[in-house]
Amino acid sequence: MTKLALEYWPLARFRSYDRNLKKHKSSVEKMIQSIEEFGFRIPVLTGTDGEIIDGELRFLAALQLEIDEIPVVLADDLNPAQVKAFRLMANSSAAWSKWDEEALALELLELRTFDVDLQLTGFAISDVEDLLKQFGPENSGNTDPDSVPDLESEYVTSPGDVWILGDHRLMCGDSTNGADISALMAGEAADMVFTDPPYNVNYEGKAGKIKNDHMSNDQFYQFLYDAFTAMFLALKKGGPIYVAHGESEGINFRTAFQDAGFKCASCVIWAKNNFVLGRSDFQPQHEPILYGWKPGVRHCWYGGRKRTSVQMLESDDQLQVENDSIHLTLQNRVLSITGDNLQVEELIPSVIHEKKPQRSDDHPTMKPVALVERFLKHSSLKNETVLDSFGGSGSTLIACEQSRRKCRTMELDPRFADVIVRRWQEFSGRAAVRESDGLTFEQVQYARRTH
Numbered sequence: 001m002t003k004l005a006l007e008y009w010p011l012a013r014f015r016s017y018d019r020n021l022k023k024h025k026s027s028v029e030k031m032i033q034s035i036e037e038f039g040f041r042i043p044v045l046t047g048t049d050g051e052i053i054d055g056e057l058r059f060l061a062a063l064q065l066e067i068d069e070i071p072v073v074l075a076d077d078l079n080p081a082q083v084k085a086f087r088l089m090a091n092s093s094a095a096w097s098k099w100d101e102e103a104l105a106l107e108l109l110e111l112r113t114f115d116v117d118l119q120l121t122g123f124a125i126s127d128v129e130d131l132l133k134q135f136g137p138e139n140s141g142n143t144d145p146d147s148v149p150d151l152e153s154e155y156v157t158s159p160g161d162v163w164i165l166g167d168h169r170l171m172c173g174d175s176t177n178g179a180d181i182s183a184l185m186a187g188e189a190a191d192m193v194f195t196d197p198p199y200n201v202n203y204e205g206k207a208g209k210i211k212n213d214h215m216s217n218d219q220f221y222q223f224l225y226d227a228f229t230a231m232f233l234a235l236k237k238g239g240p241i242y243v244a245h246g247e248s249e250g251i252n253f254r255t256a257f258q259d260a261g262f263k264c265a266s267c268v269i270w271a272k273n274n275f276v277l278g279r280s281d282f283q284p285q286h287e288p289i290l291y292g293w294k295p296g297v298r299h300c301w302y303g304g305r306k307r308t309s310v311q312m313l314e315s316d317d318q319l320q321v322e323n324d325s326i327h328l329t330l331q332n333r334v335l336s337i338t339g340d341n342l343q344v345e346e347l348i349p350s351v352i353h354e355k356k357p358q359r360s361d362d363h364p365t366m367k368p369v370a371l372v373e374r375f376l377k378h379s380s381l382k383n384e385t386v387l388d389s390f391g392g393s394g395s396t397l398i399a400c401e402q403s404r405r406k407c408r409t410m411e412l413d414p415r416f417a418d419v420i421v422r423r424w425q426e427f428s429g430r431a432a433v434r435e436s437d438g439l440t441f442e443q444v445q446y447a448r449r450t451h
Helices: 028-038 056-065 080-095 101-113 125-135 178-185 217-234 247-259 369-379 395-403 414-428 441-449
Strands: 006-010 044-046 052-054 069-074 162-165 168-171 192-195 240-244 263-271 286-293 319-322 325-330 333-338 343-347 385-388 406-410
Touching (some): 369 395, 395 406, 395 414
Parallel strands (some): 044 069, 192 240
Antiparallel strands (some): 263 286, 319 325
16 A cells, blocks of 8 residues: 655645636535634645646645645556546545434534534534424424313314424314325325224213213214325325324224225233222223224334333322222222221222332323324334324424424314414424414414404
């Protein structure tokens, strides 16, 4: 191997190649800034005749900086054909490999802590911000991820409205309507689905009845089939899907799921630490979540091989107060304390564990963000698109915001569409914009109140 000898030449000894292969005009200023910050660190490659083989941009920057001498390495051992080939190779080699964007983002984040001008890296600030947005740390948010605003007496959203919430899209529309789903997706295919349809249990809470939650058996099957078919068409081949559902309608959920074309791979159990006391012999303390994917190619999975079909969330909560009862969980025992005489009854939950069930703060009509985020990380990557056809209170959207995914969510009820918008605005500190006219949520609200 030829040993390289470093020399220093005055600028007058160099001459540019007559057929310069790159246009340097817009790049000279960047190179000047680099040399001023770091010094002239990379020698110019040339022959004894002074014709530059590699380093034209550095040479042009040195001319403007009026540097007396710059380092040079001679390549007199190359014949004319090799010189031409080497010149092309030197100019094209930077494009041989692609950046590991996640590693690059971490490097840029570290640089930012040193208060370095990131433009000195050669990247445009807009490119840096885009990269950090996609691959930077997760968003912590301004509020508790599971905090949900109260319903307002008057709603702002109208059916058909599409709200732009940063990287996310929310439509007030029908999840069984293919045209509405197409409008929501705006020509994009979903990378995965996480959704929580109505359970057909005629649930009524403080917010009133849930829409599409009280149908006949045939009607509910058709409702699910239409919704799953719309999801199937919006999801890419191999895209995973998770569907939370109630045990009482398990047959309809599974049948419609498979009839729509999805592969039913397994049922994941969310083990909770509280429950709604009912007439069941086994008090329901879990929710099943169907898991599968759209066939066609190998499905996406990033969760490794250590995931079990029972999902539990950590929490210190062991006491639940409901109506006139107190439910106390001690490992796998659930005690119900009722009445003035403190009558104690041991209940049998639907999921039995040797270790105590752990729980997160839950709500009858929503999933904990931590639970949703767990599945997002198992089946998608940062900056990928997640479809939730039943937005509810917006837990999937907040999980996407927190984990840097892009959410596409549909909500039929304008009241809950408002809740999703407000929840995201409070969490992110940013303003939602209506796609049709560019008005913010607050501007639309003001216009409605003044007319």
